[in-house]
Amino acid sequence: MTIKEKYVPGLEGVIASETAISFLDTAKEKIIIKGEDLIALSKNNDYLDVVNLLLEGELPSSLEKVALEDKLKQHYDLPEKVIELLKLLPKQTHPMDAQRTGISMLSGYDDDLDDRSPSANKERAYQLLGNLPTLTVNSYRVLQGQEIVAPKKDLSYSANFLSMITGKLPTELETKIFDQLLLLYSEHEMPNSTFTARVIASTQSDIYGALTGAVASLKGNLHGGANEAVMYMLNDVKTVAEFEELMLKKLQKKEKIMGFGHRVYMKKMDPRALIVKKALKELSAQAGDDLLLEMCEAGERLMEREKGLYPNLDYYAAPVYWMLGIPIPLYTPIFFSARTAGLCAHVIEQHENNRIFRPRVNYIGKAYS
Ligand SMILES: CC(=O)SCCNC(=O)CCNC(=O)[C@H](O)C(C)(C)COP(=O)(O)OP(=O)(O)OC[C@H]1O[C@@H](n2cnc3c(N)ncnc32)[C@H](O)[C@@H]1OP(=O)(O)O
Numbered sequence: 299m300t301i302k303e304k305y306v307p308g309l310e311g312v313i314a315s316e317t318a319i320s321f322l323d324t325a326k327e328k329i330i331i332k333g334e335d336l337i338a339l340s341k342n343n344d345y346l347d348v349v350n351l352l353l354e355g356e357l358p359s360s361l362e363k364v365a366l367e368d369k370l371k372q373h374y375d376l377p378e379k380v381i382e383l384l385k386l387l388p389k390q391t392h393p394m395d396a397q398r399t400g401i402s403m404l405s406g407y408d409d410d411l412d413d414r415s416p417s418a419n420k421e422r423a424y425q426l427l428g429n430l431p432t433l434t435v436n437s438y439r440v441l442q443g444q445e446i447v448a449p450k451k452d453l454s455y456s457a458n459f460l461s462m463i464t465g466k467l468p469t470e471l472e473t474k475i476f477d478q479l480l481l482l483y484s485e486h487e488m489p490n491s492t493f494t495a496r497v498i499a500s501t502q503s504d505i506y507g508a509l510t511g512a513v514a515s516l517k518g519n520l521h522g523g524a525n526e527a528v529m530y531m532l533n534d535v536k537t538v539a540e541f542e543e544l545m546l547k548k549l550q551k552k553e554k555i556m557g558f559g560h561r562v563y564m565k566k567m568d569p570r571a572l573i574v575k576k577a578l579k580e581l582s583a584q585a586g587d588d589l590l591l592e593m594c595e596a597g598e599r600l601m602e603r604e605k606g607l608y609p610n611l612d613y614y615a616a617p618v619y620w621m622l623g624i625p626i627p628l629y630t631p632i633f634f635s636a637r638t639a640g641l642c643a644h645v646i647e648q649h650e651n652n653r654i655f656r657p658r659v660n661y662i663g664k665a666y667s
């Protein structure tokens with residue numbers, strides 16, 4: 299038995315891929331997506347611009363953007379049998395699991411499933427991006443015993459998604475903030491879910507399988523599931539003082555506080571969280587209610603003081619989702635919907651230049667001769 303290489307738990311700092319899609323440039327404090335800075339894009343562009351950037355390699359002209367939105371709208375309606383399948387799920391099914399089941403089933407409607415070419419994969423990406431708002435919202439509604447809602451093709455992509463969730467026509471501010479969340483969640487280099495998708499794709503498996511695995515990865519509360527956990531924690535208390543007390547108790551018990559820390563941004567605040575914190579300020583001012591903002595800011599100060607840890611995107615996304623009137627169990631499925639753009643870009647790239655992922659281990663088991 300030989301020990302070959304130093305093992306790095308969690309593969310911290312290990313280079314898993316070469317990619318032309320994105321890079322967290324911590325030295326320059328930029329999240330690079332195909333050469334553009336995601337934070338700058340979040341101020342002047344919208345989610346569909348980034349979808350185009352990820353899948354076509356450039357920001358769209360206004361005509362291209364209209365064409366992109368029309369293309370997604372052609373895929374808003376789901377096959378009837380997908381809805382029927384969702385209705386068969388046990389009522390306690392987590393919405394992420396329902397979303398995962400729906401995505402998995404969509405592979406059965408693909409007439410050319412064995413085609414791994416970039417053009418075929420790209421068409422699937424657009425189809426999935428069109429399907430996902432309808433799938434995400436209705437899988438949750440079915441579990442709640444609510445009626446299916448139809449997408450509204452006269453609204454923008456993000457306004458339709460949000461209005462299907464809340465049942466109301468969103469204001470301009472609400473649509474802008476929801477769209478900004480989708481944009482900020484769209485792609486983030488090599489998180490666990492993207493790694494999962496690329497590992498699956500590297501066996502020459504299809505995009506549906508890769509995304510199905512990625513949903514399961516994103517569900518965990520060390521990853522995408524943290525946004526829901528943050529909101530449950532905020533809802534457990536009523537005042538800033540109670541929130542601080544709750545956090546201190548958790549720290550004393552050596553529990554992790556959801557929404558803090560990040561493998562890549564450990565010593566700084568996630569730049570996306572700063573943008574979303576601003577959105578929370580806007581929504582709080584509009585509602586004339588600063589309580590969630592004050593609680594979150596107090597939590598942020600406490601974690602810096604006690605642990606030297608900073609908020610990640612999920613920490614401020616949770617109260618923003620809440621103020622937009624979004625049910626908590628949809629927070630992570632919405633994250634996944636947004637991330638579909640980045641995940642599809644990664645699967646396309648993996649299929650284009652593939653070598654199967656097959657690492658080795660250091661054996662620490664029972665001795666053998
Ligand atoms: C959009 C996203 O998916 S962002 C990630 C969302 N996830 C969360 O918010 C969950 C909470 N955060 C965490 O669990 C972690 O910070 C992760 C998973 C994000 C990163 O994990 P890692 O890079 O493996 O860091 P690791 O867990 O080793 O933490 C390093 C140290 O900081 C501590 N730490 C890290 N995050 C937290 C936290 N949220 N609360 C309390 N302590 C923490 C750890 O206990 C550890 O301390 P130790 O060295 O004394 O043992």
Ligand SMILES: O=C([O-])CC(=O)C(=O)O
Pocket residue numbers: 483485486488489490521560561562610611
């Ligand atoms: O990068 C990560 O590890 C997790 C994350 O923030 C994301 O996926 O957006």
